[in-house]
Amino acid sequence: MLRKIRIAVAIICFTLITLLFLDFTGTLHHWFGWLAKIQFLPALLALNIGIVLALIVLTFALGRIYCSVICPLGVFQDAISWIAGKRKKNRFVYSPAISWLRYGVLVLFIIALIAGIGSFVQLLAPYSSYGRIASNLFAPLYQWGNNLLAYWAERMDSYAFYSVDVWIKGTLTLGIAVVTFVILAILSWRSGRTYCNTICPVGTVLGFLSKYSFFKPVIDTAKCNGCGVCARNCKASCINSKEHKIDYSRCVTCMDCIDKCRQGAIRYVPRQKEESLTDKQTRENMDKSGVSRRNFLSVTALLTSATALKAQKIKVDGGLAVIEDKKIPDRTTPITPAGSQSARNLAQHCTACQLCVSVCPNQVLRPSDNLEKLMQPEMSYERGYCRPECTWCSDICPTGAIRSVTKAEKSAIQIGHAVWIKKNCVVNRDGVECGNCARHCPVGAIQMIPIDAKNKDSLKIPAVNTERCIGCGACENLCPARPFSAIYVEGHEIHRTV
Structure with missing residues (x-):
């Protein structure tokens, strides 16, 4: 049920955000323009403190639900991964986090933010990456379809549609959009959320927060029979079924594992119940979170400073x-x-x-x-x-x-x-x-x-x-x-x- 709700809300958000880039009449922007303003990085750059705090609270409460519902690039990758899953089921495997790459990209991103190297920031910003794909690749198709309807409407003496010019507004931008689309499509087709959990700076920041979220998926070792179906269906590749561990910094709260587990061994529960469901080793690992907390605070302080400098x-x-x-x-x-x-x-x-x-x-x-x-x-x-x-x-x-x-x-x-x-x-x-x-x-x-x-x-x-x-x-x-x-x-x- 949780998975179905998540998918329904994600589809609605994704469709409306996509239409913001396709709609040349401006009609939708009066009603749904706020969806662009609740994206994490744009809100951060605009110093919309209320929105940023709301997203942080949402992550602390529910995990990386932003990545699986609100972020259009995340939902776009899910769509490609879902299509690939029709061809081959149970295709994912657990892989350890590539921490040096995740944190290295985040540090470079923050440095670029402070130094004003906009090109690097723009290439990595998830919302902007999807925006370029939608405006450069999807919009022309949408406009050609509109012009075809306008052509037939004109022959029926109807003015319900009107033709618009379809032209290349930036050759270099189009090329970058094509390359971005191809790379993301290949990664999503083969490995699901690889980009989100190795490159995306927003995903890395929210990953820090999601480790301490109130609600999170937890493996009940008493019910688990070690079949590994959860890990083979985890597009974030963050479930180690052998050790009954979930890397919450990479989990995007998609609920796929809960839906696939036939034993009911994975539940989305509050943190208090998590203690009763996890084994001793998991509790010991959680007790070692002091270092991670310090790392999170350091990176958060650096990112906040970078944003403040960028706002001047x-x-x-x-x-x-x-x-x-x-x-x-x-x-x-x-x-x-x-x-x-x-x-x-x-x-x-x-x-x-x-x-x-x-x-x-x-x-x-x-x-x-x-x-x-x-x-x-x-x-x-x-x-x-x-x-x-x-x-x-x-x-x-x-x-x-x-x-x-x-x-x-x-x-x-x-x-x-x-x-x-x-x-x-x-x-x-x-x-x-x-x-x-x-x-x-x-x-x-x-x-x-x-x-x-x-x-x-x-x-x-x-x-x-x-x-x-x-x-x-x-x-x-x-x-x-x-x-x-x-x-x-x-x-x-x-x-x-x-």
């Missing part, structure tokens, strides 16, 4: 027909979303989960290929511009890398300023009237002035008021010049208020 082609609005694709201008400073406050704040808090990239309705956000900010979101305006009334990315960011802003606040945040390139402008180059940039500027920061002030009939060119411009990119996006816009946005390292 759609045309719109009447655009001209596309003649050729626009090229990305060579910006001196990348543009970061309103709410990120500065490039530094974004780099410090972002785990590159790609949720903001997935939900951006204007096709403005894309993952960076810059190794210093690898896979973190940056803005470019070839496919759209950042509408002042849109706050989707700030509403759904789970880490505080893009802080929540209101529509009124966003309209006054200057993330960059427009720069006019004289030689690219069609007025100068082709001798024709334009003014597209001025007409579509939402804040009136661009005025058209005559080339020759003495001739009232002379052609007009844009003049940018950089103090008023907010860097939304409407001018760059809607500029008819090709392949480079005659006006483009240069980002600001630190955002300002106009």
Whole structure:
């Protein structure tokens, strides 16, 4: 019964979190966006103390239930392992913990966190790893399916669906997502939760806590006949059936062993009952937990310190027909979303989960290929511009890398300023009237002035008021010049208020 409840809740959480990355309408984020914010590492980086404490209490109470229910990467591995289990049953064997690897990766992760080496942190963060898989591999399939429905609906005079562009937002990020998917699929197919119990830093931290959880699965030696079915069905490979021991630091509380034991020798019981069910040797091992407690406190203090340090082609609005694709201008400073406050704040808090990239309705956000900010979101305006009334990315960011802003606040945040390139402008180059940039500027920061002030009939060119411009990119996006816009946005390292 416990296993069925766990599976049902896990499926619901996994499905809803996946849909957060697939839903391009933004409908689900208003209802279920909180599921992204209760992920352990994002909550830690956002300093959401209440959520972090709740997850810690949950682990102290029930064990690593977070890994088997809430974490989408954990449930994803379970799904692959379940499929593999249909082909070969009773396929797991007990293996001792590879402690040097687990703790070594955790120490490197903490060092990278302190040093601001975001690329390493992002590659190991479990929620972000799944986010990249969902947004880069699952989302295109979902969108193609939507476009197929839109195609048939259109032929039935229905507007229930509408087509969306499907495009590669970051080649390097796509490659990393593919490699991550393949590695996790192979590990899960062969060995179940290998990644969670040898590499994942969140799993290692929660493993410390779960050793002292109130409820835990316990082997009753009086009932156990030593058949080993529990160990052969333990995807965490943490049950030593010969010695009647369970490595609680690796147990993900999946309840599979309880369901498979025909003797009823494994029960999920409070700690007080555990003493009566375990043999003398197990009690002696538990008495030696002082060293483990000290190790846990040391690592927890280090992780807390690290967190504290870290905390410090759609045309719109009447655009001209596309003649050729626009090229990305060579910006001196990348543009970061309103709410990120500065490039530094974004780099410090972002785990590159790609949720903001997935939900951006204007096709403005894309993952960076810059190794210093690898896979973190940056803005470019070839496919759209950042509408002042849109706050989707700030509403759904789970880490505080893009802080929540209101529509009124966003309209006054200057993330960059427009720069006019004289030689690219069609007025100068082709001798024709334009003014597209001025007409579509939402804040009136661009005025058209005559080339020759003495001739009232002379052609007009844009003049940018950089103090008023907010860097939304409407001018760059809607500029008819090709392949480079005659006006483009240069980002600001630190955002300002106009």
